[in-house]
Amino acid sequence: MRHGGQGRGVRRRWLLRAGLGLLAVLVLPCAAFLALDRLCPPDLSRLETVGQVVLDREGRVLSALPAPGGVWRLPVGPEEVPTHLVDLLVAAEDRRFRRHPGLDPLALGRAAFQWARAGRVVSGGSTLSMQAARLLEPRPRTLRSKAIEAFRAAQLEWRLGKQGVLRVWLTLAPMGGNLEGVRAGALAWFGRPVERIGVAEAALLVAIPRRPEALRPDRHVLAALAARDAVLRRRGAPALPEPERLAALAEPAPSARHPMPGLAPHLSRELARRAGAAPLRTTLDAGLQRGMEGLARDALRGLPDRASIAIVVADMGSREMRAVVGGEWLAEGRAGALDLTRAIRSPGSALKPLLYAMAFDRGLAAPGSVMEDLPRRFGDWAPENYARGFSGHVTAASALRQSLNLPAVALMEALGPIRFASALKRLGAPPRLPPGAAAALPLALGGAGITLRELVGVTAATGDGGRAGPLRALPGPPGEGEMVVRPQAAEAVAAILTQPFPEGGPEGVAWKTGTSWGGRDAWSVGFDARHVAGVWVGRPDGTAIPGATGRSLALPLLARVFGTLPAAPRPLPAGTAPRQAASGPVDALRLLFPPAGAVIEPGAVTIRAAGGRRPFTFLVDGVPLASGGPRREAGWVPAGPGFYRVTVLDAAGVAASAPVRVRPAE
Known part of the structure; x- marks a missing residue:
């Protein structure tokens, strides 16, 4: 019995040793591997x-x-x-x-x-x-x-x-x-x-x-x-x-290497610096981006040396950017490495739509309000219009459409520059002022720095019922956006600016131009029912282009931008004749009497209008007549013989005028 028990004990000891040996064979290499793995991790750089x-x-x-x-x-x-x-x-x-x-x-x-x-x-x-x-x-x-x-x-x-x-x-x-x-x-x-x-x-x-x-x-x-x-x-x-x-x-094998894709080079590098390694999805549209880059490249051929172009196109509702052209990438002499959609420049008159919308919102003016475009001093400052002349008495709608400076400065004085600067900040476009300077009346004429992206965002608020919302390039839920002006005021300005492009383009686009002092920056911004876009033309080094204006350089390009976009026309204001119609629709505002070039006998004259939208304002040489309003006629007694310009303005700011001559008395 004792001998059998000893045998079983020996076997147990051998089994234990064998198990420990097998465990060592299995565990020690694993332990060694784990230790080496911790000491010498792989280089994944x-x-x-x-x-x-x-x-x-x-x-x-x-x-x-x-x-x-x-x-x-x-x-x-x-x-x-x-x-x-x-x-x-x-x-x-x-x-x-x-x-x-x-x-x-x-x-x-x-x-x-x-x-x-x-x-x-x-x-x-x-x-x-x-x-x-x-x-x-x-x-x-x-x-x-x-x-x-x-x-x-x-x-x-x-x-x-x-x-x-x-x-x-x-x-x-x-x-x-x-x-x-x-x-x-x-x-x-x-x-x-x-x-x-x-x-x-x-x-x-x-x-x-x-x-x-x-x-x-x-x-x-x-x-x-x-x-x-x-x-x-x-x-x-x-x-x-x-x-x-x-x-x-x-299948054949490729015989040449394709160039790497390089659309939106400025924005791509801006976003990539803040992103990880995974492919980065943006809000841009590749086809539209390619088209906008080609459009800018074509337009550059007609510009002076060292001039460049920047374009931003965005969806109105979501504020998602669809195309961003920061300049001609790496173009020698055109500062092609700079993203000119982020360059701080003077906007000229391009901020006037917001100014008028705020004035309309606070009851300081209405589209049909008569304003003075006459020489005036504001303290030590005597602003002038770009053409150096003055238009006399005009409606607010006409003043905005003609981009007259004196009415805009008067509105800024009534509104308050601080209030206007605060609105710009809420819209994501804080005005850049000279060191130590405060917001002042020149803000009305572009007396502060802004970027093209910011200006397009400000313009979007006018087209979107006064709602603020910054432009964005990365997808995500849109923000609510606070109301900067009430929808009625924003829509009134949008209706004033909805007009045909002077050199042709799609209908139903509201647009505004801007030119900074000395022709250094030419701007044009606009929107239809779905899109908002902006164009900047100038020299990146800030030197002037002689004779450059937003109307001559940037506006034709903006028309081509909207011609490239899917059509989404805004409704034309009542009384506005489509550009392509030779005689205009029956409701187009027009002067029935006196006709252009008429020779009138001295004495009382009844001026008559047709079409258009009530109320009406009748003016002679810029001075409003006492009658008008809902009536389509007004009485006028010429002060004497000579030449006069008779004008009628409707509620939408549409004007019709005619030059006439009054005979001397017999």
Whole structure:
């Protein structure tokens, strides 16, 4: 009995020792691996040092930006590429990728046997995980490097998993020249995003990294074709119907490299500096952006040296920018690296619509109010109109439409510059004043700095019922936006500004121009029922363009901008004749008597009007007559013989006038 008990004790001790030994065999290597992994973590800096892809609102590529050093290394993961690309990669490079922990003993054994027999490397035996390790930390092809790569492969599998290993390969695989990764390869070799490549194109991207310089299709097209076809015929490649396989094998390889996409270069770089590595989606529209850049490029040909153009187009309701042209990118002599939509410049008269809307909102004036455009001093300041003349008595609507300066300064005096500056700040356009200066009356004529983006945002408030809201380039829910003026006041100004373009363009657009002192900045902003847009023309260095005005330089370009946009016309104010109508509609405001060029006998005259919108104001040489209002006629007694100009204005500010002569008395 004692002997049997001793035997069982011995067996238990042996089993315990064997178990401890087996545990040591299993645990100690794992413990050693974990310790080494903590002491020597893999260097992922190359994977993290990447460029940026900027997308439009539909996910189309707007622009690609290189990584530091000019390398086109763009991040991409396996979930972002077609499944046939990953399937071709695994079939060509590592068929057991899904089943091994980073090292493939069968492949390594085969490679060692072939090396021993041939005395040279016949097959590498590298798994995709080992290739990923080599892409992260390139080393000379030695046995020591292989050992390090094997350890790193296990680390990557442990830390990143299979999807992470694929991400490394897809992002860093060399594609010839300064191209790395399948995203950059697809853009450069096929001119399309990697998400949209076909089977033949995917096979070429899998093949090139084996010998990236020898298989560049722009230099070695036949070798690239042969390597691609070998990938397509590889055992384990995705099963394709025979017609599709034959079609893939028949596809030509690209023979030249496509330029990287570069739309909206200024905005793309601005946003990329604040974003991570993932593709960045914006609110822009790639097609519209391309059109606006082409439009600006065409217009530059007719401008003086060193002049440049900036354009902003946005959706009225959401305030999302759809196109942003900051200038001619990197154009020599035009400060092409500067984003001129963010340059602080004087807006000239382009802020007058907000001034009039605020005045209407506070009852200081109405569209039909008669105002004086006559010489006047405001303290030590005596403003003048751009044309140096004066129009006498005019309605507020006419003063705004003609951009007269004296009525605007008078409104600013009544409203208060501080109140106007506060409204600009609430609209996201705080006026930039000289150091130590306070808001003053010159604000009415552009006496403060503003950017094109801010000016378009201010203009959007007029077109959107007085609602504030900053422009934005990144998607997200729109803000509520406070009301800066009441909708009735904003709509009154919008109706005044809705008029045909002088040199032709789409109907139903409200627009306003601005010219800074000396012709340094030419502006035009406008809106229809859906869009708001702004154009700036000038020299980035601030020097003047002789004779430049917003009406002559910026307004024709704004008309072309709205001609490019989908039509969304605002309703024309009653009494406004469409530009293309030769005789005008029946309700167009017109003078029935006296007709233009009439010779009138001295004595009482009855002036008669037709069409238009009540109430009416009748003027002779800018001086309003006592009668008018809802009536369509007014009495006038000429002061004596001579030439006079008779004018009628309706409630919308539409004018009709005629020059007449009064005979001397017999």
